[in-house]
Amino acid sequence: MITADSSRLVVACSLEPDAHPADVQTNQALARWLADIQGLEFSAELPGQGSAGRSIYWVPDATVAGRAQAARLGVHGPLDLFGGYVEREFQGGKAIVHPLFERPTLTPKGWNDTFARRVQPLVLDGNSVFCHNDAVRCASARLKRGPQRLKPAGGRGGMGQQVISDIDELADALRHLEEPDYRLGLVIEDDLQEVRTHSVGQVMITGVLLSYHGIQQQTRNPRGELVYGGSDLLVVRGDFDGLLSLDLVAPVRETIQQALLFDRAAHQSFPQFYASRRNYDLVQGTDIRGRPCSGVLEQSWRIGGASGAELAALEAFVAEPALCVIRAASFEIFEDKPLPDNAHVLYRGPDPHGDLVLKYAMVEPHELQR
Numbered sequence: 001m002i003t004a005d006s007s008r009l010v011v012a013c014s015l016e017p018d019a020h021p022a023d024v025q026t027n028q029a030l031a032r033w034l035a036d037i038q039g040l041e042f043s044a045e046l047p048g049q050g051s052a053g054r055s056i057y058w059v060p061d062a063t064v065a066g067r068a069q070a071a072r073l074g075v076h077g078p079l080d081l082f083g084g085y086v087e088r089e090f091q092g093g094k095a096i097v098h099p100l101f102e103r104p105t106l107t108p109k110g111w112n113d114t115f116a117r118r119v120q121p122l123v124l125d126g127n128s129v130f131c132h133n134d135a136v137r138c139a140s141a142r143l144k145r146g147p148q149r150l151k152p153a154g155g156r157g158g159m160g161q162q163v164i165s166d167i168d169e170l171a172d173a174l175r176h177l178e179e180p181d182y183r184l185g186l187v188i189e190d191d192l193q194e195v196r197t198h199s200v201g202q203v204m205i206t207g208v209l210l211s212y213h214g215i216q217q218q219t220r221n222p223r224g225e226l227v228y229g230g231s232d233l234l235v236v237r238g239d240f241d242g243l244l245s246l247d248l249v250a251p252v253r254e255t256i257q258q259a260l261l262f263d264r265a266a267h268q269s270f271p272q273f274y275a276s277r278r279n280y281d282l283v284q285g286t287d288i289r290g291r292p293c294s295g296v297l298e299q300s301w302r303i304g305g306a307s308g309a310e311l312a313a314l315e316a317f318v319a320e321p322a323l324c325v326i327r328a329a330s331f332e333i334f335e336d337k338p339l340p341d342n343a344h345v346l347y348r349g350p351d352p353h354g355d356l357v358l359k360y361a362m363v364e365p366h367e368l369q370r
Helices: 021-038 067-073 113-118 132-145 167-175 240-244 250-269 307-319
Strands: 009-013 041-043 056-060 084-086 126-129 148-152 162-164 186-190 193-205 208-220 226-237 277-286 292-300 325-333 344-350 356-363
Touching (some): 021 041, 021 056, 021 193, 021 344, 056 067, 132 148, 132 186, 193 250, 193 307, 208 250, 208 325, 240 250, 250 277, 250 292, 307 356
Parallel strands (some): 009 056
Antiparallel strands (some): 193 208, 277 292, 344 356
């Protein structure tokens, strides 16, 4: 058990006004598991008057954005939540990864062009836009480079993304977007082939620091869409130095270095930002000319798809203090099946489209690695 303030209450909360019940229940399951690991009480509801003055550890389903929201929750730093804080809501999404397209019609308040330019060597070639006019201008110009991937900056798990190859496909893709859909931005970047998606992250929970590298799996949902299917993580106790001290192949080491530089730039460019959970998705593949590419796709300063694997690793580290390295995995599959005894089920039920989805996490059998 983690040494923590035993009076703290772990509370799951939804900051997404239109969150689907599947996501709400998954978030609650992760928060309950986190409370169990720490030996704390869990609540799926906001505390009432009887809890006035009680210390709360929040597990929100989105990045806390703005001083007003942080004050309402009583979040003052990374020890108060599983997730992160940004000053502007769009800073928690994909839009900050790329610079704005030239002569933008709309620039959101708080936009940091210095950060976007600084991380350009660490990401794919792309731009971000915040209105329909800029989306048309940007995508039309970028199509000269080859197929482009359009990504709603607030999207999760690959949902809502489209690849376009010509002006007609662009018009069709943008036809369904209205101005409110651009609130968090739209990312337009080169589409890659033969891709492999990596995750690099770090979790800090009362007295325990974990760092990891992982590979994301994709699966097809019943509608044929290619979506997030889980993550396989190699997790170490401690900082990224411990991860880099392992015998890693060159492509993996490259993604870790890119994520570290991106993370450092974020802390230096957004001084008010903090997070106890920092995850960076990176892709490696080839562009239309066959050239190898590697770069950060997005940051996740909130609970995410790999969090089940993160907590599975945390539980193992807490149970075995001598354990230093472990493999853990999270799964999201569209079928029901018997699971291993050590699997921790996070959700079993309908997804937003009514299809059965099963989410679970587990650690691999291991020997102590010191």
